[in-house]
Amino acid sequence: MAESSQNQKKIDNIFQVNPLKISDYEQDDIEDLRKNGRVSKWYNIRNKSEEFAFKTISEQEDQKLVQNQVTILKELHDCQNIIKFYGLTCEGNKWYLVTEWAEYGNLREYYTNNKDQFDLRLKLRMSLDIARGLNFLRAVEIVHRDIRAENILITINETAKLANFKLSRYLNAATLNQGQNLERVRYCAPELLERAPNYKYDHKCEVYSFGILLWEIAEGKIPYEDSNDIVDITDKVRNKMYREPFSENNQIPGEFKKLEIEGM
Structure with a gap:
């Protein structure tokens, strides 16, 4: 199988993995919202010092672009100068991309x-x-x-x-x-x-x-x-x-x- 076909297969399979449990997290009371409310700060309920960025995946987004981003991020977990990706999670029919929280923004x-x-x-x-x-x-x-x-x-x-x-x-x-x-x-x-x-x-x-x-x-x-x-x-x-x-x-x-x- 050609390498490009193998990469596409990984993209197609990305949403078939088990998501993170939304019950393991809670949203920041201050509701530190960014990107017009699409990115919010959440905590690990067992360790409040662990902060995460939950980015809403809108229904209008191209699923292929989201799948592509997730596939790429999973390849980059070993680099300290690339934002850490933890996985996907959902609350009802609302999906989030979960990464590390960047306190100072961009x-x-x-x-x-x-x-x-x-x-x-x-x-x-x-x-x-x-x-x-x-x-x-x-x-x-x-x-x-x-x-x-x-x-x-x-x-x-x-x-x-x-x-x-x-x-x-x-x-x-x-x-x-x-x-x-x-x-x-x-x-x-x-x-x-x-x-x-x-x-x-x-x-x-x-x-x-x-x-x-x-x-x-x-x-x-x-x-x-x-x-x-x-x-x-x-x-x-x-x-x-x-x-x-x-x-x-x-x-x-x-x-x-x-x-x-x-x-x-």
Whole structure:
């Protein structure tokens, strides 16, 4: 059987496993809700220090995308810089994807809400966290396909972890048509913006997105924040070869800047 067929069989079987028992968990009284109420904090009733993120799987979601995400996450349990996946659970006909809880939310929320503690040392450490997560994906031949600040979660220990594997694929899998939105375009490699026929997303595209993230971490700002139009950003990046410059007064080491530039 071809490897792609074996992977698809794993995806087809994913909902046939026994779910986690919802009775083993209870929702946080504070009801810390995120993503428009779709993600909530729960505890293990036997150990209140164990916190989990319960993400609602809506009836409108493409089951194949959910199955794909679960399959990918099950492959990544050995990496400390990828959000931990614990399983699926249900309450009546309502299904949840259960992962570890990220206390500080995503990377952009972190640097926006914690400017005073986001010092040079922490910036470098989080950059290394993300690099380790991407290196792990490369080793197991998986591409994330949506590397951006919203999909980097920050735990209570201020560790950065890759999350949201809904669009991820095995490197040798068939190319998936990926719709673009403004936030994705901010991190998108020029060759993808060109939409060249038969161009296949690969790890070089992830490296480019990582370079954009390095700049965002260094500056604490949204990439191309003055542009709120997909066409404008596409023109800057693809046609004018524009890249966001580092500010003169930041304390980022030259090696860090060189890494960001080389990744672009």
